[in-house]
Structure formats: structure tokens, C-alpha cells
Amino acid sequence: MTSHSEPSAPRASRGRRSVDDHAAAVRDLLHPALERLGRDAVTVPLPEARGRVLARPVIAPLDLPPFDNSQMDGYAVRSADLPGRVTAVATIAAGHAEAALAPEPGPRAAAPIMTGAMLPAWADAVVPVEAADPPRFVATGEEVTLPEAPAGQFVRAQGSDVTRGTTVLEPGVRLGAAQIALLAALGLVDVPVRDALRVAVLSTGDELVQPGETLPPGRIYDSNGPMLAAALEDAGAAVLTVQAQEDSPEGLRAALARLDGVDLVVSTGGISQGAFEVVKQGLEGGVEFVSVALQPGGPQALGAVTIASGTVPFLGFPGNPVSSLVSFEMFLRPLLAGPRPSVRAVLEGAADSPAGKHQVRRGALRDGRVRLEGGAGSHLLHALAQADCLVHLPVGLERADDGAEVEVWIV
Ligand code: AMP
Ligand code: MG
Numbered sequence: 510m511t512s513h514s515e516p517s518a519p520r521a522s523r524g525r526r527s528v529d530d531h532a533a534a535v536r537d538l539l540h541p542a543l544e545r546l547g548r549d550a551v552t553v554p555l556p557e558a559r560g561r562v563l564a565r566p567v568i569a570p571l572d573l574p575p576f577d578n579s580q581m582d583g584y585a586v587r588s589a590d591l592p593g594r595v596t597a598v599a600t601i602a603a604g605h606a607e608a609a610l611a612p613e614p615g616p617r618a619a620a621p622i623m624t625g626a627m628l629p630a631w632a633d634a635v636v637p638v639e640a641a642d643p644p645r646f647v648a649t650g651e652e653v654t655l656p657e658a659p660a661g662q663f664v665r666a667q668g669s670d671v672t673r674g675t676t677v678l679e680p681g682v683r684l685g686a687a688q689i690a691l692l693a694a695l696g697l698v699d700v701p702v703r704d705a706l707r708v709a710v711l712s713t714g715d716e717l718v719q720p721g722e723t724l725p726p727g728r729i730y731d732s733n734g735p736m737l738a739a740a741l742e743d744a745g746a747a748v749l750t751v752q753a754q755e756d757s758p759e760g761l762r763a764a765l766a767r768l769d770g771v772d773l774v775v776s777t778g779g780i781s782q783g784a785f786e787v788v789k790q791g792l793e794g795g796v797e798f799v800s801v802a803l804q805p806g807g808p809q810a811l812g813a814v815t816i817a818s819g820t821v822p823f824l825g826f827p828g829n830p831v832s833s834l835v836s837f838e839m840f841l842r843p844l845l846a847g848p849r850p851s852v853r854a855v856l857e858g859a860a861d862s863p864a865g866k867h868q869v870r871r872g873a874l875r876d877g878r879v880r881l882e883g884g885a886g887s888h889l890l891h892a893l894a895q896a897d898c899l900v901h902l903p904v905g906l907e908r909a910d911d912g913a914e915v916e917v918w919i920v
Pocket of ligand 2: 714715
């Protein structure tokens with residue numbers, strides 16, 4: 510692992526691959542595909558840019574604010590005229606420049622001005638209307654008494670937010686609401702973003718039934734498919750297909766052979782020690798099955814599979830939903846969307862962690878304290894849904910006591 514791991518953490522024991530080594534293997538596997546995404550930019554219209562990763566720097570084509578304007582509803586004044594009595598000239602409304610561009614009035618003038626309206630060139634300050642005597646807008650030609658106002662008071666100067674020609678967003682930035690607002694404020698409509706990694710998600714298991722169908726005895730609804738699709742899209746990937754496959758090795762190979770135009774296949778289930786491990790049985794050869802010193806998420810598969818459009822990287826995550834999501838968070842998400850924000854927090858209650866393994870627990874973070882949600886069981890979806898962070902108990906830490914400081918990823 511990258512910045513999240515403990516540099517001095519003991520290595521994993523008993524032939525297991527360490528979390529760091531597996532993360533590096535996944536990174537190597539996906540390197541060519543991710544490098545292509547870094548190179549190839551596509552242009553999307555602004556409303557479709559949310560969640561995408563910027564491919565090129567954005568240079569401001571104009572100043573923000575584009576003109577000096579008022580930060581208050583008040584009177585635009587010459588600070589040198591104040592304090593004292595001034596005469597109201599034409600009112601300046603937001604979006605209407607005529608009054609601001611009108612010829613300069615004589616001395617001791619004040620223009621009623623609304624928030625966001627253009628400041629006339631002759632004015633250098635704004636007095637809020639409530640500070641005036643009387644505390645209201647007077648008619649043009651009437652007098653009003655205003656207090657002292659230093660130059661620049663309540664003026665939003667042109668270019669004080671952004672200066673034209675400067676780089677306002679760097680490549681690699683994920684575009685959220687704030688970045689989209691900045692692009693919109695700059696009048697930009699075509700956004701150069703990285704091509705998204707195209708992913709196919711395959712859930713495996715004879716027990717799986719799709720939500721919405723009736724649930725026969727012994728079966729469960731497929732939660733991994735929707736979960737990983739959501740997690741991948743949240744990390745900026747494009748999920749082209751989400752499918753469930755029965756525990757038939759031939760069926761799995763046939764489903765892969767039908768896949769077209771994806772950069773990565775992610776499966777869940779069928780990679781551990783049972784008698785019907787469909788991914789193990791169906792993909793022997795090009796795919797490696799390893800035991801990672803991680804709990805949950807120990808069994809992992811990675812390699813290459815042949816689909817209709819060629820050979821593409823393959824990642825096999827374990828079937829238990831929490832194991833699957835922890836695998837995604839540890840090995841795939843950092844490559845797509847960078848590291849999660851990581852903080853140190855005080856553990857409420859004690860936690861035990863298996864020897865030689867990096868344990869990831871689910872937690873709720875409040876005011877620097879983290880409470881574990883649910884036990885270590887990797888089927889505990891309700892607790893996962895209550896959690897807002899992942900608690901890391903690295904190799905070498907077999908017990909964290911109540912009050913211990915632990916590393917937490919905010920998810
Ligand atoms: P497996 O790794 O295939 O042995 O599955 C481990 C556990 O995860 C079993 O209890 C499965 O029923 C469960 N599981 C596997 N796939 C899914 C899925 N797509 N949604 C929910 N649970 C699953
Ligand atoms: Mg299974």
C-alpha cells in the first residue's frame with residue numbers, strides 16, 4: 510500500500526502475500542489501462558462532467574469577479590466624501606450596467622447599489638443600507654447621511670477570486686459541485702476529462718437472485734453486483750455491464766467471451782476453499798489465486814481473461830459483501846480515485862485482530878472518536894451501511910484497547 514500503510518509494519522506471515530505486495534501487483538496489472546486513461550482525453554459537456562477526472566489544466570479565460578461589484582445592498586460612495594450628507598443618484602441593480610456606466614456625478618454623490626451590481630468607476634466603497642440615516646434607500650436627488658467608509662469596503666474587486674490567464678484547476682482533479690461551479694462561472698462548457706475505465710462486474714454464485722425477483726428457499730439476493738457498480742462509478746469508472754453468473758465454469762467462460770469493449774473485469778465469489786469455486790475452476794491458467802494477509806478480503810484473484818475484444822485485466826474479489834467492498838477499497842479504488850482521506854482516531858471499545866493479518870473494521874467517526882459498527886463478520890451488510898469509515902488494525906497489532914489511537918479512512 511502507499512501512504513496508508515505503517516512503514517515499520519511486520520511482514521505478513523505463513524506464505525500470505527502482504528497487503529502492500531498485493532496492492533502493487535494490482536497496480537502493475539492495471540498500469541497500462543490506467544496510463545491510457547491518463548493520456549486520452551475526451552470532451553464532455555459541463556452537465557456531464559460531475560465525477561469525472563480533469564485531463565488538462567483549466568486556464569481562466571476571464572477574471573472572477575469579471576468587474577468590481579458590491580458585496581452589500583447599500584450605497585456606492587467615494588470614501589473621501591464620508592462621513593457626511595450625500596445626494597442619491599441613479600440606482601444600480603444587479604445585471605444592469607447602465608447606471609454604473611453613466612457619467613460621473615458631482616461631489617458628495619451616493620448611488621443606491623444592490624449586491625452583485627457593478628460598482629461605478631467613480632466609487633471606491635459601499636455603505637450597507639442599514640448603516641445609512643435614514644436606514645433605507647432614498648429617491649434620486651434626496652439626501653442621506655452616511656458614516657465613514659474606508660476605500661474598498663464591501664467591494665468585491667475584479668479578479669480578486671480568479672485572475673484571467675491563471676491555471677485554476679489541475680489535471681487529475683475530480684470534478685464535484687464546487688469545481689463545476691468554477692467552470693460555469695468562467696463560462697466554460699466543454700470540459701476535457703480522462704476517459705473512464707470501462708468495467709464489467711460479474712457476481713458469481715448459484716445462490717444469487719436478482720433484487721425484484723422472488724426469493725426461493727436457500728437463495729439470497731445479489732448485493733455485490735449493485736454494490737461494486739456503485740463503488741466503481743463513485744470512483745469515476747464506467748460500469749458497462751453488471752451480470753450474475755451461476756457456478757458453472759463453462760458458463761463463466763462463455764459469459765467472459767461475450768463481453769466486449771471493457772478495460773477490466775471484476776468478479777465476486779468463487780475464489781476460496783469451497784467445493785464449487787467457479788472462478789478458480791473456470792479461469793485456471795491466466796488468473797492467479799492468492800491469499801492476502803487481509804481480513805476480510807483474504808482470498809484474491811488477479812490476472813488476465815480473454816473477452817470478445819481481446820485480453821483484459823481481471824480481478825476476482827471474495828463473495829462476502831464486506832470482503833468484496835474492502836477488497837475494492839484496498840486494491841482498486843486508490844488506483845481510480847486516489848487515497849481516501851486518512852485520520853487518526855481514538856477507538857471506543859477494544860478490538861481484536863487476527864495474528865499476521867491487516868484487519869479492516871467498519872466504524873462510525875464522531876469528534877475524533879471511532880466506534881466499531883458490527884463485528885468482524887464479512888456478511889454484516891447492515892453494519893457496513895451504518896459505517897462512515899474503515900478502521901485499520903495493521904499486521905502486528907493483535908489487540909487495540911479502548912482509547913487506542915487507530916488509523917481510519919473516511920469513506
Ligand atoms: P464465495 O466466495 O462464493 O464462497 O461466497 C462467500 C459468501 O458470500 C457466501 O455466503 C455467498 O453466498 C456470499 N455471496 C457471494 N456472492 C454474493 C453476492 N453477489 N451478493 C451477496 N452475497 C454473496
Ligand atoms: Mg460462491
